[in-house]
Amino acid sequence: MAELIRLTNIVKIYQVGDEQVHALDGITLQIRKNEYVAIMGPSGSGKSTMMNIIGCLDTPTSGLYELNGMNVSDMDDNELARVRNKEIGFVFQTFNLLPRSNVLHNVELPLIYAGMPAEERRERAKEAIARVGLTERMHHKPNELSGGQRQRVAIARALVTHPSILLADEPTGNLDSKTGEEIMALFDALHKEGNTIILVTHEEDIASHAHRIIKLRDGKIEGDFPSRKRPTPSPATVS
Amino acid sequence: MVTINELQEGFRIALQSIWANRMRSALTTLGIVIGIVSVTLMGTALEGLSRAFDKSIAQIGADVLYVQKWPWGGGQDWWKYRNRRDLRIEHANAIERSAELVASLSPIIGTSQDIKYQGKYIEDVIVVGTTHTMIETNPANLAIGRFFSRSESEGGRPVCVIGSEIASSLFPNESPLEKVIKIGGYAYRVVGVFEKQGSLFGGESLDKRIYVPINRFFTQYQSRRGGITIMVKAKSLDLLDDTKEEVRGILRRARGLKPRDEDDFSINQQEMIIQIFNQIGGVIAIIGLFITGLSLFVGGIGIMNIMFVSVTERTKEIGIRKAIGAPRRAILLQFLIESSLICFLGGIIGIAIAFPLSLIVDQILPTAMPLTIVGIALSLSLLVGLLSGIIPAYRASKLDPVEALRYE
Numbered sequence A: 001m002a003e004l005i006r007l008t009n010i011v012k013i014y015q016v017g018d019e020q021v022h023a024l025d026g027i028t029l030q031i032r033k034n035e036y037v038a039i040m041g042p043s044g045s046g047k048s049t050m051m052n053i054i055g056c057l058d059t060p061t062s063g064l065y066e067l068n069g070m071n072v073s074d075m076d077d078n079e080l081a082r083v084r085n086k087e088i089g090f091v092f093q094t095f096n097l098l099p100r101s102n103v104l105h106n107v108e109l110p111l112i113y114a115g116m117p118a119e120e121r122r123e124r125a126k127e128a129i130a131r132v133g134l135t136e137r138m139h140h141k142p143n144e145l146s147g148g149q150r151q152r153v154a155i156a157r158a159l160v161t162h163p164s165i166l167l168a169d170e171p172t173g174n175l176d177s178k179t180g181e182e183i184m185a186l187f188d189a190l191h192k193e194g195n196t197i198i199l200v201t202h203e204e205d206i207a208s209h210a211h212r213i214i215k216l217r218d219g220k221i222e223g224d225f226p227s228r229k230r231p232t233p234s235p236a237t238v239s
Numbered sequence B: 001m002v003t004i005n006e007l008q009e010g011f012r013i014a015l016q017s018i019w020a021n022r023m024r025s026a027l028t029t030l031g032i033v034i035g036i037v038s039v040t041l042m043g044t045a046l047e048g049l050s051r052a053f054d055k056s057i058a059q060i061g062a063d064v065l066y067v068q069k070w071p072w073g074g075g076q077d078w079w080k081y082r083n084r085r086d087l088r089i090e091h092a093n094a095i096e097r098s099a100e101l102v103a104s105l106s107p108i109i110g111t112s113q114d115i116k117y118q119g120k121y122i123e124d125v126i127v128v129g130t131t132h133t134m135i136e137t138n139p140a141n142l143a144i145g146r147f148f149s150r151s152e153s154e155g156g157r158p159v160c161v162i163g164s165e166i167a168s169s170l171f172p173n174e175s176p177l178e179k180v181i182k183i184g185g186y187a188y189r190v191v192g193v194f195e196k197q198g199s200l201f202g203g204e205s206l207d208k209r210i211y212v213p214i215n216r217f218f219t220q221y222q223s224r225r226g227g228i229t230i231m232v233k234a235k236s237l238d239l240l241d242d243t244k245e246e247v248r249g250i251l252r253r254a255r256g257l258k259p260r261d262e263d264d265f266s267i268n269q270q271e272m273i274i275q276i277f278n279q280i281g282g283v284i285a286i287i288g289l290f291i292t293g294l295s296l297f298v299g300g301i302g303i304m305n306i307m308f309v310s311v312t313e314r315t316k317e318i319g320i321r322k323a324i325g326a327p328r329r330a331i332l333l334q335f336l337i338e339s340s341l342i343c344f345l346g347g348i349i350g351i352a353i354a355f356p357l358s359l360i361v362d363q364i365l366p367t368a369m370p371l372t373i374v375g376i377a378l379s380l381s382l383l384v385g386l387l388s389g390i391i392p393a394y395r396a397s398k399l400d401p402v403e404a405l406r407y408e
């Protein structure tokens, strides 16, 4: 399968006072289309930093990032905004929905910035909402929904543009384990439909849904192997 | 390029946010409201001035000189003017005898008298004593009847020509012609009625005047035959300055002034009123612009401040929007729309307040709020909104998405 993401020697350094924090310290890795990857590692190991760079929310201090063959590390703010809009679907631990807007408008939002005409946009948003099973709640505000439902809205919002990758940074971190399992079932299904999924988690149970696990420690890749439960060949072993 | 979607979303968020913080928005917009009220009222007052001015100028006549003891508008040497010798009928006669550039000339003098007709009273009517030439010197149309004749004028006959307002109050159901009215106790026969003329400079109505022969005036209301104004109409407007010089020379001789003496009379003309009006208009404009400028400036700073607050409060929202692909310009636009809308609403509130106030101004000085000033006021408030929104909006658009998302 085709290569989607190629990170080459990615370094991210934060300057904190006099001290330099090497949040990422030379990450090299490839991810192919339709992979299902879990990123694990202790707190502070650089998981979120790596997700933000893959999601084009942040840029690396040095190194090369290619997404779908485009050199993302050279892009300016506006080009990055376009890539975020078209190629990336981001799901956050804290949902990050607009509190004053209803479900439909929250899900529509990426298409608004994509410049899609209103009618088509409505249709696409409704499709995505239906996909996560929230058609009944379309006109509710986020504060009228449960945590699991909010995360479904966030997933619908991430899906609505048909992005190349779904990124989820601890998507079940704010949910109880039962609701977390429901969300993971949704990710599993989305993966079966052909989506590429990268998620960050602390929990082995959650990580076991993925087919490949990448372990980070101190900004470096400590391990990159197939999940024990559902082994698939990792690109490292194939190529 | 800004897309229609981005514009719509910008308006949507702006309205949502203004509504959610309606009290705050209303208070912030106060400076703008005051600025807009002051600029529209200023415009309304200036409009009133210029209307009164245009009308009065037409009534005074551009080619008429007013020879008087007092200069118009220059009051700094009050005692000097007060001590000047009166102008008298003889002076008018002297000009009439020898001036060549003068088309016609009329002495005028006024007093205030009560008038009476068959049990109807009008108090404090301006009674003007003049000669039959008045109708040429200061053309005004008669609605009915005629102006008094030369022989009536010279003989001091008890005849009068009345203004339209007096005619309608004293004679609501009959013709005033040939009726006898009492002016300050003396009987006069009405021979003519003027058409409606309105008022001079927003002051006393010209329609509440009565003209009587000046010779009669001096026997009945003022035995001292002085203190007149001589109205002089030049043969042509182009020769107004020459006419002025000619009249001046004749008067100096008639009043026995030596070559080195200063004039002890003033020759006034319309131009001086234009100057006074321009001065008054200028003062109103300066005060108005000062208040407007100051309140718009302060108002703009207030809006800028509240926009900074708004940007800070919504840092997280900005982060979310950026994360799902909102470009910088969309964020910039969103906050510019918000600040402009707040100011625009301030402008509308300002006009809503200024309109009833302009009706009050209208009572003092007939006017109307000019549409152009409404347009200017609204554009001005929009402009202030845009200007005061630029820095906060720019700051919002530059926010780092990761940091903005982390903001709680």
Ligand SMILES: Nc1ncnc2c1ncn2[C@@H]1O[C@H](COP(=O)(O)OP(=O)(O)OP(=O)(O)O)[C@@H](O)[C@H]1O
Binding pocket: A014, A015, A016, A021, A022, A023, A041, A042, A043, A044, A045, A046, A047, A048, A049, A050
């Ligand atoms: N904006 C920042 N400024 C300074 N240091 C930062 C910043 N963001 C992250 N770091 C540092 O970079 C390192 C990696 O942080 P990151 O958030 O990627 O960790 P993480 O693996 O996601 O941890 P967690 O599991 O707790 O979410 C940490 O040492 C953190 O302190």
Ligand SMILES: [Mg+2]
Binding pocket: A047, A048, A049, A169
């Ligand atoms: Mg993290």
